[in-house]
Amino acid sequence: MDTMPSNHEILCYLLGESTGHGGMSAADVQRAIEQNGETGARAGILQAMLGDLGRAANLESLFDVASPRLSRLAQATLPGKVGTVSIVDRLIASTALLTFDSWKASPALSGFRGNATSRDLKFAAEGWEIDLQITLERAAIAGLVSGTVTVVGRVSGSHVACKASLIWPEGTRLESEVDSEGFFEFSVETGQFQLLLEGESGSVSVPNLMLEMD
């Protein structure tokens, strides 16, 4: 046989469909596939495509991303405007302001003075109230004083937070679930962080939270 079947005719053969009036018969397509290497290779490619399509429904859920989510992602990562911290968070989170400091000193959030080991802070943003109790455990290792900071927080207000995150300047993130009473807790080495609280109706950020020793 001299005539090579088209992709459409091969697909009809593979799917068990008629090629319609004037099309090559299934027997002729089969013969071409068996006898002609090029046609056989094309049939293999089309069979592979049908195999991929057969798995498409299962894979599709993995690829499903709502358009607004992708638009926000594109906006957050525009070339030339990318920083080193979580930009999506910056875009979506309102910023909480300090309203209370147990030391009643400057509102700068850095440092544990002298031998003091704890400090209470309150922050507020629209619909959010955040109470933090920060406790420092000092340790002397090889002559260097270092510390572990425990942050126990409670979030309240009209928003309901379900996740709390500490985010390091280079972008590393440590997460904690917020319980039904609004409590969350972290235990970390001293350093500089951003605290992010996320809920279904929004999120709030406490940027530049420096937990260091004087």
Added chain:
Amino acid sequence: MSAEDSQLLSQCLAGDEQAWYRLVGLHGGLVFAVARRAGVPEHACDDIAQRVFASLSRSLGKIRNEQTLPAWLITTTKRQAWRWVKTQRSAGATLGTGAEAIGNEHFDVEDLERHAQLRRALSALEDKCRELLQLLYFVARTDYEQVSRTLGMPIGSIGPTRARCLAKLAHLMENSELKIGRDTKRKERK
């Protein structure tokens, strides 16, 4: 590198913001798919995707011609996902979150890449073909009766139309340097 990806990368390098939105729209699904398949929970996938595209935006001029953009995105997403999993592991003892999904990591990235290619080829089809193939292959358990009702097509014409639309899909994939041929060889080796 497909011609469209190459052009989009050039436009992004030239500061075309719309090209960046198009690029993220085209490949965002693949990045989320790799992260999800790696066991990253949904709430953390945005963060992973952001890191991947932030990295891409800084590397626009460095992606080699012989490397496809989907392959670069898959590799970068896998690294970010693994890093995320590692961080969760180290924090899991005290925080108790995320660790349960870590042991299930298993994904065939070629499956994901080929699916991404199918989706792209499908999006370039005319409306009638795209709707038909989406219903038949991309939505689970859609039979001819449902397709007939949804698209207003006689049941008898669905089969022949499907074959014609699949031929157009194959043509699009051949012309966009997609990898169905390589896939055949991979399957033959198994």
